Amino acid sequence: MAITLVNPEGLPKVDLYRQVSVATGSRLVFIAGQVARDADGGRVGEGDLAAQTEQCYLNIGTALAEVGASFDDVVKLTVYVVDLTPDKMPLFMEGVTRASAKLGATPLPPLTGIGVAALAEPDMLVEIEATAVID
Numbered sequence: 001m002a003i004t005l006v007n008p009e010g011l012p013k014v015d016l017y018r019q020v021s022v023a024t025g026s027r028l029v030f031i032a033g034q035v036a037r038d039a040d041g042g043r044v045g046e047g048d049l050a051a052q053t054e055q056c057y058l059n060i061g062t063a064l065a066e067v068g069a070s071f072d073d074v075v076k077l078t079v080y081v082v083d084l085t086p087d088k089m090p091l092f093m094e095g096v097t098r099a100s101a102k103l104g105a106t107p108l109p110p111l112t113g114i115g116v117a118a119l120a121e122p123d124m125l126v127e128i129e130a131t132a133v134i135d
Contacts, residue, residue: 023133053095071105084115
């Protein structure tokens, strides 16, 4: 495996993901922000942050598989959540937990969560992009 995930001493322990990833692979994979649309372009989880988060992760898993990668190869996730507030975090984490179980992705790589006013599609609550490194 080309990725080592670490929670360094001296940083807060985060159960959901690791604070640092070290990549030793030779090819970079950049996955565009994924939203809650299925393979046919249909909306998934309208108004449901957990369901939309789960679909975003599953879409990333599909994109990774297409290039011979998996979540084990992801070094960084960037998450954009519409009107992010602390009360939305349990819903986000629920979606991540469900997707992680389906994808066998634990622990997760470092992620940055960013609150935004809106996304390109008005019915979308979350968008997630990924960077991976493969040999």
